[in-house]
Amino acid sequence: MADDEVATRAPESDAQETSAKQVEPSVFPGDSRAQEGPSMGEHCVTDRPTPLGEVPTGELTKLGDVDVYIAKPSDYPHSPSNLLLLLTGGTGLKSTNNQLQADKFASEGYLVVMPDQFGANPAPNTVDMTPADAQPSLLEQFKLKAAETAKAFQIDMWLAYHTPDRVLPILYKVIEAAKEEFADAIANGGGIYGVGYCFGARYILILAGEHPDTVAWDQAAPKDEEEGAVKKAPLIKAGAIAHGTMITKEELEAVKVPIYIAAVKDDPLFPEEEVLTPGRRALEANKVEHEVKVFSGVPHGFAVLGDYDDPKIKQEQAQAFGEMLGWVQSH
Template sequence: MASNPASRCCTVGYKHSGTPSGENTKVGGIDAYIAKPSAGKTHSQVAILYLSDILGIPHNAKLIADQIAANGYLTLMPDLFNSDQLPPNVTEDFDFVTWIREGTGGKNPHTTKEVDPIVRQCVDYLHNEHGVQKIGAFGYCFGAKYVCRFLKGDGLVDAGYVAHPSFVSEEEVKGIRGPLSIAAAEDDFVFPEEKRHLTEKLLREASCQYQITLYSGVSHGFAVRADLGKRGSKWATEAAFLQAIDFMDSWLLVENS
């Protein structure tokens, strides 16, 4: 794999302060959160699809979606887990692979067979209901896999950004054709140094535009759940977000196309 399966570090972190300003909504039968730019600050005909980590649509993710919207992008974050997201701080012996394969209780799986259609339905919703012409995808941890799967140069997703990815296969990286930006943590069992270097090699061989930025002194999950009371962690979180916005501005905006 180009990144390892999830581990307990994917559920550990800090809750950030702030009040979400977006709205809970439905996309077909899928629960979702939508954040809209303020009047006069909307980038026309572009949107961001936010594909979350295994905690689903928690407080911190909503705040990030709101920040993306504040930068002019209509932002949609679907529930990828059919209301079976994991709670924070799972036990050390939690079986992530079985949870992906079967879900809680054994009858609610979260494999590509279930998640791919959710992503595709949200892409269609943005095109059909909001008149979107270009879509950028943000993927954190689990969601990064689906950014890679949909970044194939076929017009479904036009640019991708992932932070501390998990569950991404080598074949999924080989299939990437659109521009991709990666924010990586120095201390990351799930996306360690050898996986970063392998990913770089595969992206180079795929001849797609890519960026990999490594943030020192932070661990897996830093882009979403870092301790913002620590200066280094706060800087890395904010810098990774600015990395994502700058990348999307360069690849999505009509005036730059």
Template sequence: MTSSIPGSCCFTGFLHQGDPKGEIEQINNFRAYVARPEGDKTPNKAVILLSDIFGIFPNSQLVADAFAVNGYLWVLPDLLNVDQVSIADYDAKAIDIGAWISRHTVEDVAPIVEATIKFLRTNLDVQNVAAAGYCFGGKYVVRYLKAGQLDSGYIAHPSFVTKEELGAIQRPLSISAAGTICLPYPARSLYLLWLNMSLTSSEHDPIFTMANRHASEETLIGTGQEFQINLFSAVSHGFAIRGDITQPRVRFSKEQAFAQAVAWFNHTL
């Protein structure tokens, strides 16, 4: 699958209401939000939530809590090292997006993902580890769908993933995709998005376009891995994590994307 450069839709969204139930813990030199399934002190299945550019607060925490209710240990590492974007700063044009992107390259983010996987497999002795990635975080689900790393992946409206990364996956992937147009951000370079996971897509997503989806299908078929792609009409890039859930169609699509991820992990882990 291919995706284009970040767009304005990557930097906008809605704050969801709720009281997070998990805890902020320290893993190596970064913080992480941990949501544990009730009554299960030694889970053998865990999922890492790799966030969008808004980081670990608060929408991602609420999603992690909802997944934990379904029986999985969820760990949400701070991929952005306390440098998350705020919707208010973006709206006020108080952030230089190009400079922000340059501070969060693979060299900056990959060590955090690797340390989280190691923490689960070594420190907690978790046998089955998967990841769910939203927008920015989707790239790192794809990169680590390999033996000894991630056993399964799910991504929603992904960005920044390369064709080579998608073609190299060794484990199953599910995708959720969205359908409403937003304007691409004029970044300096073009990023392609490829994934071996469950992918949720939107119908009019300029980041993960129809052409991207079709190309991704060809690449995923070539990997020989099990995959799934669900397309949600009339919702925007970001709907699965930061959509306006006061709108019935957006709420329905978000809930269905969540159900897709739960069913995928129940099937593949």
């Protein structure tokens, strides 16, 4: 497709300049950055309008004492299925769009487990994605700016809380419980598959990597095995992610299983020059099967299910889903 770029090149990026100048507003309504610094944008913490007439068909339950949304193929367990772990952006478990996203994968034959990785504390959801009918007055602009500042502070605090040492133990509990509850699906697929969006994309990469088996992932790893630096093997068989946030090149360097990455061109939340390109080179050097697709003319968060007026974004959203699905199906 003409507007998409497979990341065999490193396009110019503004990301490295953001510390030296104020971030320019996005051309997409509601897609301004939620705060300064490489963290999350408004599309990570706010749902788009739900596609008309679509209603989730899965169930909210518990797995390993963690709240989860389970979406099953219509013929499961009478027909074999593969287990897919779906990790969301900041809108979390109760988001109708996230549940519908899980249902879409289930309709393709996957038993989908979508955990509440935030412990019933999704990101502050204070963004109105509905376009304004008229230019706001100066007073309204002042109020909007004040609200944006307050929202940015809330998201800062939320991100400071939801760190790997809190999120990963939740995911480990769900994975261990799934090994018992859905052993048939895991055996049928030869392992667990994973897809992740925005915040959840980072954790799919972590689960796809080989890391020191430390208690708190934000702490420095021991220097050698005598001090306890035992490597923890990947917990998923293959993964696919879209427009990740807070990803480091070191996390990409640690990936050991086949991975598909859908990125957005000139995305300051997943900068090409600083993170994506070095990470892609590491995947190549480590001989890890991978595909990186850079989508242009779409906002960060475009691949998350939700309605857009722009037919191009709708088309790219459908393509990203098809490519992520195709990747896990082929592995």
